[in-house]
Amino acid sequence: MPTTVLTGAAIEILGFLNAALFRASKGYFILYKFRPQSCLTLNLVGDNESALNAVILPYMKERGDYVVLWDPRIEEAGFLPSLISDATQIEVEVDGSLFEAERVSLGGHQERSALLARLRKKAPWIDRYEIAKRGQFPIARLRKI
Secondary structure (H helix, E strand, O other): OHHHHHHHHHHHHHHHHHHHHHHHOOOOOOOOOOOOOOEEEEEEEOOOOOOOOEEEEEEEEEOOEEEEEEOHHHHHOOOOOHHHHHOOEEEEEEOOEEEEEEEEOOOOHHHHHHHHHHHHHHOOHHHHHHHHHHOOEEEEEEEEO
16 A cells, blocks of 8 residues: 555656646656556447446456456446346457457456456556556456457
8 A cells, every 4th residue: 555655646746747847848848648547448238238238447458368457436337347247249449449359267366366466567657556546456358259
């Protein structure tokens, strides 16, 4: 938790310095370009017609697969991770390309923890901060068909 607090403070300071440099240079320079966490759109087809069937979720790539991360804010919108496992067909939209995907087993708790550790290790520092701050964890591994 202290690392998250320090990273959050570093982001605040960097944001302040960015704004000051941008104003001082009349819009020519910026110290660091923040980018949002990578997200994909899942279009799910299943038996439950009343369930939310399209959702945007954060993801990270590992070994060519898309590891979908759970973000607690999505649950407030009515999306549950079980909808992914109940879906008969999964379409994924990433960076403007649309394709069908299949679920690949994530394994048990130990495997998921190890996967999250690997993902965090190779993630940019700002993504590591988001994962820790929001309590994100892997809920699905999708492979392009």
